Amino acid sequence: MRLLIVGAPGAGKGTQAGSIAEHYGIPAISTGDIFRANIKNGTELGRKVKAIMDAGDLVPDEVTDEIVVDRLGQADAATGFLLDGYPRNLHQVDALDAYLKGSGLALDAVVSLDVDPELLTARLLKRAQIEGRTDDNEETIRNRMKVYAEQTEPLLSHYEKAGLLVSVDGVGEIDEVRERIFAALDARG
Ligand code: AMP
Secondary structure: OEEEEEEOOOOOHHHHHHHHHHHHOOOEEEHHHHHHHHHHOOOHHHHHHHHHHHHOOOOOHHHHHHHHHHHHOOHHHOOOEEEEOOOOOHHHHHHHHHHHHHOOOOOOEEEEEEOOHHHHHHHHHHHHHHHOOOOOOHHHHHHHHHHHHHHHOHHHHHHHHOOOEEEEEOOOOHHHHHHHHHHHHHHHO
């Protein structure tokens, strides 16, 4: 299975990505997690992206695309993967499409987790208290929502036209949302 999961910040992508990946025996690849690990380890990449992430902006495409292509080329992603948080704009969509095409591969589905943006801001503020993420202050959260609406949301109609979009109601208990995702993916066959 080659899958994407798309959703606004705080929609629960990371949580659901873990369950989906486990279910299909594929790696969940989160660009946000890769960047955070680099910041934590004080790498050159981490130093490059920290201020961008703290502001809630997108890391430049050439940096992000290269990381993803490198990660998808690793052995554990050979039979499938779930990308969480990538692509995030139409340029990245093109970069991913080109990579897959060049490798003779195609996506099976794009899961969209749909949640009302107002609910999400509240979720993110709560997560900020629990996890202490430096990109979870109110100003950054507002910017991340804006970046999502302006740059990432257009991906949904792109993937809908491609016949890949699986929209799932993301409001509810974690288990409930997970079952909806599996039901929707199973229904595609
Ligand atoms: P996430 O954990 O997916 O919410 O990502 C956290 C932050 O990492 C984002 O706000 C961006 O600054 C950066 N980031 C993650 N994925 C991407 C991407 N595909 N393109 C650009 N920046 C990204």
